[in-house]
Amino acid sequence: MRRRILAMAMAVTMISSLAACGSSSGGAESAAPAQETKAETTAAKAEEKKEAATEAAAPQAEGGEKSIEGLTIAFVPKLTGNAFFESANKGAQEYAKKWGITVNYTGSPNAAVADEVQVVNQAAASGADGICLSSVDATGLDDALKSAMDAGVTVGTWDSDVSTDARTIMVSQGTPEILGKMLVDMGADELTKRGKDISKDAIKYCWHYSNATVTDQNSWQVAGEKYIKETYPNWENVAPDNYYSEQDAEKAVSIGASVLQAHSDVDLIICNDSTALPGQAKAAQNAGLTKNDVSITGFASPQSMKEYAEADILEEWGLWDCGLQGAMGCYLTAYVAAGNEVHVGDKINIPEIGEVELLANDSIAEGATTGDVNNGVVLLPERLVFTKENVNDYDF
């Protein structure tokens, strides 16, 4: 008897805990005013969709561009709680308000394929019109995305791509070659500025990033390494196996310190990871080194490196406007979701941002084919290089 009462009691607590969960999410959002209240969204979604459908139908008769207003896009990062993706979300939310679309930022705190597949399936089942994601794995999400597309959900990607037939439009920050070269060029520039002759001196360098299994960082490293071999054969990589800090800030500092001590003559450390770069800079600062002793560069958001730039620990580092990129990804996904057709070579006018051109897939991946319609790549206008002079111009 007691057990049954217990079961009942538990049932009650379960319901209340569910309710509490609902309200706790509300609390979280009130803390982040940029996000719209999701509870409302879900409630109003059915109506919205109907409206969207009628709206989409109306302009079709006129033969003009179909409006994206009222659509819901699930915006999926590789992982949450990472400065890069949080900034991207901030940007996407700002633009989404202006465009009248709903951007639901949802992702797992772990950068794991299985977790991201779960997020994608959820987003597809929740009735989103489109999914715009940065993929953890180059192929691991293909099946989930394809079945989402079969269910009528438009899929777009940004930052990190999947197979070209598993998505419509990709907003790319550039090919691995462009980004690898950019990393090396920033390093070369720093070295030159402190009086090294990059084409003659035996420059000692190494790479420090998250780990051997993440896709994009490794592809930049491979491309950058190739570029160094071709352009600066006099450079020497002191750690051809690279150093990894697994996006663990504590480890980034420890590894950073070890690298500086084990290779006291290292000239350049390239940190193509947004946790490794501040960690490496912190380690250099702890060791009392400045940009005149060792050159450090890499990719990280401007705000996260501001204090080190101002303390003259590093000269320059780069990234791209991830907020803009996220927003563009959401817009283009919504654009296709609204029923618009685009072909390679078409120009798309993104309100508040400007005109972009749809390129063929092989512009970022060699030998990739492009579908006849609604398939291709948009290159983000520019990549940015930050220094202590311009860092305050950016707020991400």
Next chain:
Amino acid sequence: MKALKRFTKAREAGSIIFLVLLVLLVGALNPAFLAPASLLSCLNDSVVFTLLAVGIAFVILTGEIDVSIGATMGMSAAVAATILRDGGSWMTAFVMAIIVGAVVGLINGWGVSIMRIPSLIFTLGVNGLTRGMIYVYTTGAWVENLPGSFTKLANVKLIGHLTVFYAVTFTGVLAANYVTNHTKHGRYFTAVGDNISGAALVGIPTTGTKITAYVLCGIFAALAGMAYTSRIGFVTPTAGNGYEMKAIAACVLGGVALTGGQGTLLGAAIGAIIMSSISRILVFMGFSSDYDNTLTGIMLIVIVVVTTVMQNREIIRNHHEILLARTSEELKTVQEGA
């Protein structure tokens, strides 16, 4: 001589010998590792793990476990960092972080010792809640741009290359080690872990001891969070993710038995040095970081298996001795009776 004998009997002796051998081995392969600055960096870099390992050691000594320590550390770090970023004083940040740690510890202690819920289960639940709360509290964003005056603290040197942080931490550990080994109340932790029923029978407040252990664990996690914040200069919502397992591993490496009642806080601190030095050792040995996990795993298993097997032999030998002593006594009484 006596001191030497006592040293070799101590549980942490194995860990210290192992650490020395490891340092010598790496030093032989790359003499740069033996430079004072490099060796002291091993200590300085271990400050976060030392605090975590010592904190969790209190709980493990009482025979329980705490898998929420990483999340507690992350939460304290996030709270402290937010206060500092928004211009609060160090004191406020420090006190708030400690309060967060103590509260989580108190909840754990309540669940485990009063509600009698197995500690693994309860702290697992608390871990989920706390980790989730970090995301709610920070809205998933990094807490960055902390005042330089605070982030520089971690790098203030006492003598030579030794940071004040580590010196203070290590002194604290030594003091705590003394208290837990040589004072009546301090020994409660091991007593409870060794034999809880026996401890209760001799009048040790077992419930109170366990709660104290958890609160201390939470406070140490908070201290680790403060050290982390100062060392790193920014706090991510994932801060401390997986550190609970590393802290447990550090304890084990330092000779603290997970069954409770055996080991010292000093041992845990030494285990933490070994644990946090692995990635540095790999850098100096010229290994790729790819070997990081493999090496950690092998070291952990080898050390644990070797020490356990040796201890079991010891226990069996002691058993024999006791048996022998008893039987001889019995023989004596029998003979006397005759």
Next chain:
Amino acid sequence: MNRSLAEKSKAFFKSWEFVLLVILCLEIVVFATKNPKFLKPAVLLGSLNDIISICIISLFVTFCMITGGIDIQAGSIVGLTSIIIGVSWQDFGFNIWTAVILSVLIAAVCGALSGYFVAYCDVQPMVVTLGGSFLYAGIALLISNLSATASYKGISGFPDSFKFISKYRFGDVLPLQVVIFLVLTVIAHILLKKTKYGRMIFLVGINKNAAEYSGINSKLVMMSAYILSAISASIAGIILTSYLGTAKSDLGATFTLQIITACVLGGTLSTGGKGSAIGTGLAAVVIGVLKFGLPLSFGVNQQYMDIPVGALLLIVVICRSLATNPKVVALTHKTQKAAIKKGSVKESLKAL
């Protein structure tokens, strides 16, 4: 006969599995009323696809926990299995099924190694398997370096026959992998409750020495539990590799805590001697449905999902402790301190 049936059903209504079933039904009702889409069989059953690995592994980690141990290396074995399949198939040119069998064998050896240390060297299971989780994840990464495909790329392009495992749906609704999970649950249940082996597992967990005296090879039984859980992890790894269509060394790295959560929510005692496969299976599904339904029906962001799972676990264990633990019951009934003391003395005497 009739009476025994009545008794059986009575026992069922008293059981922990029944409570879990009630929770599961409640979840489904709450989520479905909020968002009717949730009830679509394709959605509901499809949601199981994403958690199938955790469901399968937790079934057999339960075995380890019943023997009084724990297995936190299973997550790493998932990745190890995946990369062994990928590398041996793509780079060594093995037939895909040979690769699968090889991966299961290697996983079994990994489980046996840890199990050996636990059972024969008397080392703390948590530490051994913690070491194992580092070791096998590390080996997986090293194996991925053997491949011509860089470890960050993931090995893909598996034949359709391999993808069949995760793609086939009975009647276009019921995924094959869910059926595999159900079959494994039944197997685990029969193993535990209907065979001599199961009784040995329980006996070892309740009292290892007593089991030894009664002629059970308790060490072998303990080791076998770790082998079984490693094999289940490799089965999960095979299914996950097929489901994702890519072999990577870091698959499953995030599973550990979820597996343990499923086991303990399923009523397995972490100190050993108690647990059931059906309970664990149900608990895994309860957690999975909660994690799927909250974002779907209430729009909760995935990143906060640790909170409801943690809360569920805490509420359940606290309620159970309030209802069943005599000491806690005494406390809640505000019995005087003396009574507690008496109880504790009595208990300690009993323990002695």
